[in-house]
Amino acid sequence: MSISVTTWYLEQTSHADLRPAQQPPAGQGVGIVRSEVPSPEFSRFLYTAVGGDVTWTDRLTWPYVRWAEYLGRPGVETWVAYERGTPAGFVELAADQDGSVEITYFGLVPAFRGRRIGGHLLTYGIERAWDLAERWPGQAPTKRVWLHTCSKDGVHAMTNYRRRGFRLYETTVTEEAEVPAPGPWPGAGPID
Template sequence: MITVTTWHLEQTSAEDLRPAPAPAGLDLRLVLADRIGPEFARFLYTAVGGPWHWTDRLPWTYREWHDWLAQDGLETWVAWVSGSPAGYIQLEPRPEGEVEVIYFGLLPGFIGRGLGGHLLSHGTARAWDLADRHPAREATRRVTVHTCSLDGPAALRGYESRGFRRFRTETAEQQAAPTPGPWPGAGPYTT
């Protein structure tokens, strides 16, 4: 068993966001994957989350991925560097004007290049204006994100640097498990 700490963070105003500029010297594009399919969504989930124990959606069927992606207002923004996917941020609207940053991160080979802060800034700004793109949605009143001690070592600091504040901390015991990879043994510090 291992002890896992989970931090719940929020912004309650668009003015809370402290943006990070795009890193210089990269051919970077942030693109809304407007018609993302289960295959690409699962690829991003495993390639980004594999080193950090993202396993809750690994058993999902194609239909479960499809239905989740089809929900109104869900947005996936993909960072592309020189034509390669480098990371993503996924926004999921919740009731009462809340938008959750449900998934966010970089593929291992792109960590440490200054992309994360900029991608998080972009996605958080999009969360604040989600109702502008989805008129059936109510205006955003709160943006939330959750991270834990199994995530990347800079995750909590990165969220707080962008203006998120902790509103709850939980600690729980869970079964230790190997990271699934993008393939077994893959991680941000090996090649």
């Protein structure tokens, strides 16, 4: 059986486009740290923990070597949000030499959604996309930050992107085989 999937492509073409979200309450203990040492194990953990319930499957078949090569590329960064020491979500950036930075992945572990972390993490990730060249000698200054999201992603994804100042520039619709969400394990998600 196939399903129709709409994919939206969004961009910011100026740092002034960013509309920051409010930070989570100080007592919540939320901090964001760059994962500076490329770690395929940690990145795959984040990928499955965040994307398991929204059918992120494209990297599940990547062998260790491919993860390591990708994460070791200049201009690829992973920023991780923690709540009191526990990974709550991440944003992954990938720069091109033309000054374009893609937010390749962004999201929260299901148990951390709805706690005012997502907008804050996205704001932080966009800021890091705009100043990425400062951390990578030889990298062109950022001229554009872009991402894509689709109808399989979380229900609040598009709203968060638009609130942060992203503008829609392209929409596609494709038919895809229906694949059950893999989850980090069957039945993973918040405990009710």
